[in-house]
Amino acid sequence: MDKIKEVAGNNTNDLVEMNRSAIVRILQQTDGCSRADIAKMTGLTQASVTKIVAVLIEMGIVSEVGFVRGNGNRRSIGLRLNAEKNLVIGVKFSRHVFSIGVFDICGKNYTKQETEFGLDEFAEDVLAEMKKQIHELLNKYKNIVAIGMAVPGPYLRKEGRIAMVTRMPSWHDVNFIDEFQNEFDKPFFIEQDANAGALAEWWFGNHGRPLNSLTYFLVGEGVGSGIVDHDRLLLGNLGIASEIGHISIDVNGPACECGNRGCLELYCSATAMLKKAKKLLPEIFQEEITNRWEACNKVFIAAKEGNEKALELVDEIAEYIGYGCVTLINGYDPEIIVIGDSISQGGNLLLPTINRIVKERILPEISSRVQIKISELTIDPTLYGAAAIATDKMLRKPSEYLVRK
Amino acid sequence: MDKIKEVAGNNTNDLVEMNRSAIVRILQQTDGCSRADIAKMTGLTQASVTKIVAVLIEMGIVSEVGFVRGNGNRRSIGLRLNAEKNLVIGVKFSRHVFSIGVFDICGKNYTKQETEFGLDEFAEDVLAEMKKQIHELLNKYKNIVAIGMAVPGPYLRKEGRIAMVTRMPSWHDVNFIDEFQNEFDKPFFIEQDANAGALAEWWFGNHGRPLNSLTYFLVGEGVGSGIVDHDRLLLGNLGIASEIGHISIDVNGPACECGNRGCLELYCSATAMLKKAKKLLPEIFQEEITNRWEACNKVFIAAKEGNEKALELVDEIAEYIGYGCVTLINGYDPEIIVIGDSISQGGNLLLPTINRIVKERILPEISSRVQIKISELTIDPTLYGAAAIATDKMLRKPSEYLVRK
Structure with missing residues (x-):
């Protein structure tokens, strides 16, 4: 009898993390929120919010940004996410081409590059080139906290394999988890392309x-x-x-x-x-x-x-x-x-x-x-989505993943 | 700016409730678990489990059932849910017929009855008869903690209306929430029939x-x-x-x-x-x-x-x-x-x-x-599902809903 996810218990650390996540997520969507705004949106007391925000500031995840207009026109101190200190690499793998970009967790794009390849090229050569490019970006951008990858579906996520790659049979046996999970010293997450696009719209689209x-x-x-x-x-x-x-x-x-x-x-x-x-x-x-x-x-x-x-x-x-x-x-x-x-x-x-x-x-x-x-979105939603895959994980476990000062 | 569900904060009471829920849900599925089994499945420490179980026993939700065979053949004390103290009424509303049954939160059926009606009968008369029967059952069974109802889809759950009732246009304007929410002094929950069936299979089916x-x-x-x-x-x-x-x-x-x-x-x-x-x-x-x-x-x-x-x-x-x-x-x-x-x-x-x-x-x-x-399932999954709708809510918020001694 092993631990069963659906009835997993939570301890005080989990509770703290849930609340940190809620606050970080609000700031990812709304720049310049005040502590009072956050208290309203989360339903937490202002005292709790103040305490949690203090830790997030201490950790370097959040900063104060001066005064914003608060309730009843009173001035309050605004808060922002230190997005520039928390970059992610997004990797889009598709037929004919792969793209790699560096983004921050608020969706700002720092760089992106595209590499075309032929359907007849060996999978291992294409994979080697992808890894090389990712390593180069990790060397160049020091604030990268995670890597996300989007692959064509149907992607069997526990196994790390694409069940059917139309016109690319040699990719059927590639195990993406084995290839990438331990290649870098950063957390690496993979989802299929349409799920990635959904996360891009969820985190970086302006849908309210x-x-x-x-x-x-x-x-x-x-x-x-x-x-x-x-x-x-x-x-x-x-x-x-x-x-x-x-x-x-x-x-x-x-x-x-x-x-x-x-x-x-x-x-x-x-x-x-x-x-x-x-x-x-x-x-x-x-x-x-x-x-x-x-x-x-x-x-x-x-x-x-x-x-x-x-x-x-x-x-x-x-x-x-x-x-x-x-x-x-x-x-x-x-x-x-x-x-x-x-x-x-x-x-x-x-x-x-x-x-x-x-x-x-x-x-x-x-x-x-x-x-x-x-x-x-002005960036290809699948590439952007690859970044959103990593962003999603970061925002749900901020203290586990996001950079400290 | 109101409280936003997806970034709702959690306090210590929420944490306690989540863990109580996890334990109650394990016992709903597996009679005779020991505290050690629960610790394994939840990932909580045995000390935490012991503490939470003590409260659940105190509240009359859980009982000890004597010794069961534990790890390495050691005898441990088994635990069970006091299901008989926590009954729910399930109401299935469909074309031609409505059924009402009394069940416990482990799925045991105590009674059930069916009432046929014509498509030309006034909705208000049918509703009045349903309410009468539910009141009678509430009088007869004292341990009822909640009522669940299953209605044909597409059911607009925030509004309480069925968007389309094939061959029953007079039911289109019935607001099920208004009709039932304040009729009884018990919590009342409604979902569409296929969702109810899914919950019946989830809670009362033996799918492991x-x-x-x-x-x-x-x-x-x-x-x-x-x-x-x-x-x-x-x-x-x-x-x-x-x-x-x-x-x-x-x-x-x-x-x-x-x-x-x-x-x-x-x-x-x-x-x-x-x-x-x-x-x-x-x-x-x-x-x-x-x-x-x-x-x-x-x-x-x-x-x-x-x-x-x-x-x-x-x-x-x-x-x-x-x-x-x-x-x-x-x-x-x-x-x-x-x-x-x-x-x-x-x-x-x-x-x-x-x-x-x-x-x-x-x-x-x-x-x-x-x-x-x-x-x-030997009981109509939609009727059983109506009971499962209520059961689902009870198991997720046990201290809020389940009966105390």
């Missing part, structure tokens, strides 16, 4: 608080989703919950590599769109496609310029994204759906059709309470 | 612990699901997450009352099966159907007896339940799917086809780790 339920709808090379429900990522048993891309929208539809039929991913991924675009719009795809993100954008530009065929194609894609949103609403009842990745470049070309489908297919008293947005 | 993720798949008059992921019910923003019955399996399929097309519910609910059965098997449906649960069973009996048409129909239904399981796996990554309600009476007639579909459509390394079971 409180927020009961946020869904990130990744529509790019693959299609996936990440759900933050009542402050927690929906993980499932193996870590592969919310694979919206492989939920069927037609059980008699075409076969998918995953075994299922009529998977949503077959209808509205970048791959699906570009395949059709090459046939319908040969004039804009005379050269071979090298950058697929730009190729998607070409289709959207043609549509904006009034190209009829491009408009029709974009509308068809939007319709399927709309069906995806209908499934997400029935499946997860989100307050906000944020659509991101390469197809989301279509922005306002897509939204009217998506909203129409949702309005037609969801009861009004439900559909009227879901916001559907295009991601406004 | 730890359990990362359990999905209850309700296949009856309606089709729905309830997800317990890492010890928490998936609720979404309005409380209507996991409406699997309204996830489309064919976006161009027939229209559903909910606005969507090709909803799973249209293909494998009891309503769908009985509609087909009446045409295919006129010989067994000569009289009008009064009890729909029994009518479903008639089809299964005919299939068991080798009736070819019944077998075909059952197989078709099983196929759609299989597609539902595929969606549930892609959507929620459960460790166990428990199928319940009237269609689950088909049991072993259904399982081979369901398992075949799942095996065909889910990657083997994923499908091999999901158990698909028929509910083994």
Whole structure:
């Protein structure tokens, strides 16, 4: 009989850590809060807040920032998170390319770099290059407290393996945990890409608080989703919950590599769109496609310029994204759906059709309470999400992870 | 700026309550645990456990039960929950019928009663009868600590209203919270039926612990699901997450009352099966159907007896339940799917086809780790679930709710 997580007991240290986490999280979202504001938001007494904040200041995690306007116009001392002392590395691994960036725990980007590779390159060579680049960044930036990595789903998180890497079979046997867990002297965390995007929107998106339920709808090379429900990522048993891309929208539809039929991913991924675009719009795809993100954008530009065929194609894609949103609403009842990745470049070309489908297919008293947005993050949500994976852990266990003076 | 739940602070009382809850929950699952067992499972020191247990005994929530075999064959004192002192009333409200039962927090049933009503009866009359019966039970059973109610989904839990009651429009405006919250001097909790079923399986099913993720798949008059992921019910923003019955399996399929097309519910609910059965098997449906649960069973009996048409129909239904399981796996990554309600009476007639579909459509390394079971609860999981709704609250806040000596 071992310790069972769901009935784990808590001691006084755990309690202290929970409260430190609550305060650090408030400051991550709201710069310049006063102790009185924090007392209100947490429900803790002002005396408790003062005590905890004193320790966080002592630890170098929080600073005072001078006076802010408080209750009833009284001046109070504002507090801020010392984000610049707590940097994280985000690593996005995907087909064709990996990106690495340095961020702080408030989402500020310090540097980022991209490396392309061929599907025929040996996995071990690509991994060696990734490790080299991460080591270089660790040498250059001294305040790094953790590393987060986003990989394509379905990622089996306890095992550290990707269950299916479309068109990249040699990656099937790579154990990401074994490869990275002990390579650096910093904590290393991995999640699948859509979960990473959901955390990016949760921590770095400006969606306001409180927020009961946020869904990130990744529509790019693959299609996936990440759900933050009542402050927690929906993980499932193996870590592969919310694979919206492989939920069927037609059980008699075409076969998918995953075994299922009529998977949503077959209808509205970048791959699906570009395949059709090459046939319908040969004039804009005379050269071979090298950058697929730009190729998607070409289709959207043609549509904006009034190209009829491009408009029709974009509308068809939007319709399927709309069906995806209908499934997400029935499946997860989100307050906000944020659509991101390469197809989301279509922005306002897509939204009217998506909203129409949702309005037609969801009861009004439900559909009227879901916001559907295009991601406004200026950094690729998956790379940003890789940083958010690490940030999430830091903010939940601040004294364990965050730097001391 | 009000208190924000997701950054709520915790004080020492909260800590004490969390640990009491952990211990009470262990005893709810495992009768006769020793203090040493509990220390192991919670990770608390034996001194802490001893202290907390002393208070729980003092409060009359826990008792000692004599010696049990402990570590290394040493005898230890066993502990048990005084379940009989902590009864809950479960109320199931559904189309045609409501049921009320008295249970203890370990799931033992003391009494249950069913009341049928017509779709044309006034909601207020039905509600008055429900209240009367509940009051009678409260008078008769003195140890009742809370009442739980299960209603058909989609139930908007903050508002207390059912968003859509198929064929029962007069119930649309009933506010269940207003009706029941202050009617009794006991805490009253409401959830939708499939969530209730999930809690019944979670607290009263014998699925073992730890359990990362359990999905209850309700296949009856309606089709729905309830997800317990890492010890928490998936609720979404309005409380209507996991409406699997309204996830489309064919976006161009027939229209559903909910606005969507090709909803799973249209293909494998009891309503769908009985509609087909009446045409295919006129010989067994000569009289009008009064009890729909029994009518479903008639089809299964005919299939068991080798009736070819019944077998075909059952197989078709099983196929759609299989597609539902595929969606549930892609959507929620459960460790166990428990199928319940009237269609689950088909049991072993259904399982081979369901398992075949799942095996065909889910990657083997994923499908091999999901158990698909028929509910083994001997009490209707929705009624039992109504009791589980109340039980769940009691076990999470034992000192707030459970009876003192």
